[in-house]
Amino acid sequence: MTTALAAPAVRHTGARAALSDRLTMSARSLRLTSRDADTLVMSIVLPVLLMALFVYVFGGAISGRAEYVDYVVPGIVLLCAGYGAASTAMVVAADTTSGMVDRLRSLPVRSSAVLTGHVVASVARNALSTAVVVGAALLMGFRPDAGPLEWLATAGVLLLYVLALSWLAALLGVLASGVESASALSFLMLFLPYLSSAFVPPETLPTALRAVAEHQPITPVIETVRGLLTGTPIGSSGWLAVLWCGGILAVAVTAAGWAYRRRGRT
Amino acid sequence: MLVEATGLCKSFGATRVLDGVDLSAAEGEVLALLGPNGAGKTTIVRILSTLTRPDAGTVRIAGVDAVREPARARALFSLTGQASAVDDRQTGRENLVMMGHLAHLGRRESRRRADDLLERFDLTHAADRRVQTWSGGMRRRIDLAMSLVGGPRVLFLDEPTTGLDPAGRATMWDTIGDLVRGGTTLVLTTQHLEEADRLADRVVLVDGGRVTASGTPEALKTLVGGDRLEIRVADAAGLRRVADLHPAAVVDREGRTVTLPSDGGAAHLHAVLDELRAAGVAVDGVRSARPTLDDVFLALTRPASPSAPQPVAAGTAA
Numbered sequence: 001m002t003t004a005l006a007a008p009a010v011r012h013t014g015a016r017a018a019l020s021d022r023l024t025m026s027a028r029s030l031r032l033t034s035r036d037a038d039t040l041v042m043s044i045v046l047p048v049l050l051m052a053l054f055v056y057v058f059g060g061a062i063s064g065r066a067e068y069v070d071y072v073v074p075g076i077v078l079l080c081a082g083y084g085a086a087s088t089a090m091v092v093a094a095d096t097t098s099g100m101v102d103r104l105r106s107l108p109v110r111s112s113a114v115l116t117g118h119v120v121a122s123v124a125r126n127a128l129s130t131a132v133v134v135g136a137a138l139l140m141g142f143r144p145d146a147g148p149l150e151w152l153a154t155a156g157v158l159l160l161y162v163l164a165l166s167w168l169a170a171l172l173g174v175l176a177s178g179v180e181s182a183s184a185l186s187f188l189m190l191f192l193p194y195l196s197s198a199f200v201p202p203e204t205l206p207t208a209l210r211a212v213a214e215h216q217p218i219t220p221v222i223e224t225v226r227g228l229l230t231g232t233p234i235g236s237s238g239w240l241a242v243l244w245c246g247g248i249l250a251v252a253v254t255a256a257g258w259a260y261r262r263r264g265r266t
Numbered sequence: 267m268l269v270e271a272t273g274l275c276k277s278f279g280a281t282r283v284l285d286g287v288d289l290s291a292a293e294g295e296v297l298a299l300l301g302p303n304g305a306g307k308t309t310i311v312r313i314l315s316t317l318t319r320p321d322a323g324t325v326r327i328a329g330v331d332a333v334r335e336p337a338r339a340r341a342l343f344s345l346t347g348q349a350s351a352v353d354d355r356q357t358g359r360e361n362l363v364m365m366g367h368l369a370h371l372g373r374r375e376s377r378r379r380a381d382d383l384l385e386r387f388d389l390t391h392a393a394d395r396r397v398q399t400w401s402g403g404m405r406r407r408i409d410l411a412m413s414l415v416g417g418p419r420v421l422f423l424d425e426p427t428t429g430l431d432p433a434g435r436a437t438m439w440d441t442i443g444d445l446v447r448g449g450t451t452l453v454l455t456t457q458h459l460e461e462a463d464r465l466a467d468r469v470v471l472v473d474g475g476r477v478t479a480s481g482t483p484e485a486l487k488t489l490v491g492g493d494r495l496e497i498r499v500a501d502a503a504g505l506r507r508v509a510d511l512h513p514a515a516v517v518d519r520e521g522r523t524v525t526l527p528s529d530g531g532a533a534h535l536h537a538v539l540d541e542l543r544a545a546g547v548a549v550d551g552v553r554s555a556r557p558t559l560d561d562v563f564l565a566l567t568r569p570a571s572p573s574a575p576q577p578v579a580a581g582t583a584a
């Protein structure tokens with residue numbers, strides 16, 4: 001027994017240890033997420049249902065169904081990615097209010113490793129649900145004219161968007177007092193795309209809402225994805241999308257790490 | 267001293283939770299922080315384990331200043347808190363191997379230690395089932411096992427047996443006993459006197475954010491008085507006669523018992539019994555008793571309690 005308890009001579013600092021901690025925590029979060037049936041089912045079923053709703057229920061009323069499918073799919077993809085990433089806030093809040101967080105915080109492990117793990121799992125979960133949504137869209141009549149390069153660029157933009165939102169969600173999850181308050185972000189991410197160019201062109205909105213729709217970060221991301229997939233003009237949306245996402249990402253990563261270290265260390 | 271804390275003070279808002287706590291534990295020692303709910307035990311453990319920063323005071327673990335250099339101190343200890351710190355959706359083995367990786371033991375050694383601990387904590391049979399399917403006692407054991415993966419020099423246990431049934435508690439006591447024999451230094455909190463008495467080399471009595479007494483369980487018991495002799499008398503007349511003979515005795519009329527101070531020796535017992543026989547008192551039974559930690563606890567915490575956890579007036583909190 002004494003041998004099993006002997007303190008091993010290992011270093012807990014340096015880049016190698018930090019990378020190892022990130023990998024360990026990512027493996028943990030991926031495992032937890034793959035076994036969290038509720039979150040997983042919700043992040044796949046909800047997007048597909050929404051897609052069906054817009055295509056079959058609203059699609060018939062708005063102009064031609066086929067054209068509307070091509071218009072609306074990028075918006076749905078974004079809506080789902082946003083919603084999926086936002087659910088990370090609840091995962092992080094649940095983890096941060098559990099006893100596990102005290103154990104992790106009392107280890108010589110860099111705090112950002114824990115959040116990195118959650119974000120990695122979020123990206124993986126969203127990659128899966130986005131693939132399912134795009135697959136469902138194709139079955140429902142979505143006919144993109146994108147070549148391989150455009151698909152790759154689309155994946156890149158979506159990745160950046162999910163990454164930025166996941167870190168933002170991680171930040172809110174750490175700051176939230178509980179899982180319930182952390183779900184506010186999911187609500188916002190379900191709602192915000194309606195005030196963008198996702199479902200209707202902003203020109204059709206009343207002036208005040210139009211101003212919101214044209215200047216919120218989701219619109220340039222949607223316009224970029226729509227342009228890449230269906231060949232509509234992208235214009236300045238590409239740069240705006242990257243700037244918005246990059247900015248949110250930089251701020252959220254910094255703030256989330258800070259908040260995680262601060263919390264509990266009262 | 268492996269763990270040494272001096273002058274710990276902590277207020278949450280206007281409530282002063284700790285008011286100058288000093289404590290220390292030598293290498294290989296088991297120190298129990300004993301006190302009622304809200305005494306400040308958990309706050310002490312959270313400060314020792316770098317989770318909470320004290321308003322004032324110092325903490326040294328193996329010479330490392332845990333307040334100023336928490337990251338270095340964290341390599342030296344492990345914490346098993348009150349809330350379960352196990353991932354429910356991982357299996358027992360996955361939880362342990364993860365801890366090995368976080369302790370940078372390497373893959374092979376992490377797996378070896380996980381096997382070892384599963385065996386030692388009698389969890390091998392459930393090792394590959396998710397922890398969410400485990401019983402409360404098993405969860406508590408894996409919680410403790412996870413704290414041992416990195417081979418800590420000090421282990422902090424916050425109420426290790428809370429929520430366990432008597433059988434689970436007995437198993438946990440055995441496990442902790444094994445650890446102690448293996449040389450681990452232990453600081454544990456408990457509300458149970460029996461637990462402190464059974465596990466601890468030294469007990470620190472905490473009440474209202476202060477240390478009200480400390481010492482070995484035996485020394486603490488002597489503090490409230492030595493041994494006692496409890497004599498059960500057959501009838502009320504006998505009871506009156508004993509009371510006349512021993513004016514200092516405590517008489518319990520309903521239980522027909524008289525309690526006398528004693529030195530714990532056989533000679534005193536004989537003398538008392540001879541005296542009672544001579545006086546014609548029929549004795550049903552005799553019991554020699556040491557004070558329990560319960561007596562210590564009640565004697566030392568009760569008078570202080572009403573005034574103890576005083577909120578500090580808002581303006582005067584330093």
